[in-house]
Amino acid sequence: MNGNIGKTNKVRKISKTTILLLLAVFLVLGWNLRGKATYDQILGLHEQLGVMGQEAADLKVLLDQQAELELKWSGWQEKKDCINRAIPSNAEIPFVLVSLEELLMNLPVTVQEFSVSETSDAVDYSSTSLKISVAGSQDQIQEVFRGLDDFPALLFIDSMTWNKTSAEVVRLDLKIQLISMEPEVH
Numbered sequence: 001m002n003g004n005i006g007k008t009n010k011v012r013k014i015s016k017t018t019i020l021l022l023l024a025v026f027l028v029l030g031w032n033l034r035g036k037a038t039y040d041q042i043l044g045l046h047e048q049l050g051v052m053g054q055e056a057a058d059l060k061v062l063l064d065q066q067a068e069l070e071l072k073w074s075g076w077q078e079k080k081d082c083i084n085r086a087i088p089s090n091a092e093i094p095f096v097l098v099s100l101e102e103l104l105m106n107l108p109v110t111v112q113e114f115s116v117s118e119t120s121d122a123v124d125y126s127s128t129s130l131k132i133s134v135a136g137s138q139d140q141i142q143e144v145f146r147g148l149d150d151f152p153a154l155l156f157i158d159s160m161t162w163n164k165t166s167a168e169v170v171r172l173d174l175k176i177q178l179i180s181m182e183p184e185v186h
Contacts, residue, residue, distance in 0.1 A: 112134060
């Protein structure tokens with residue numbers, strides 16, 4: 001009987017070894033069939049995570065630049081709005097002329113002439129020629145200059161004639177260019 005006990009131990013050792021060997025084979029086969037694919041997916045996801053991390057850093061830089069550009073844009077927008085007020089579109093010219101005439105009529109001078117003589121078109125802008133004649137005291141004529149200086153549209157004085165018609169009355173004759181632009185340039 002003692003002989004059978006030794007054989008049983010050997011069989012058990014062989015069975016354990018066989019089971020371990022079969023288990024190892026199944027693990028290797030399982031790894032090759034399923035585990036390697038999963039591991040490759042994990043590596044791919046890790047690589048994507050690195051790319052996404054870099055993209056997130058790039059986006060943060062762009063967001064910082066966006067804030068800076070928006071600040072600059074608001075400054076430029078204010079300047080653009082100022083220029084748009086100073087240089088009206090061609091369609092706004094009648095309204096600008098009415099405003100200019102109202103300005104002159106509200107000043108304490110006598111408006112002797114307010115006429116539009118011609119409009120010329122250049123490549124990017126138009127120019128409307130105006131003739132304005134006013135009469136009043138020297139202080140009243142200075143108010144005309146202040147009013148024209150404060151007028152929101154861009155006015156170029158081409159010529160100016162200043163005549164004293166009496167001891168207290170001065171006549172001012174102006175030839176003015178009013179600049180305007182087409183809306184798409186504007």
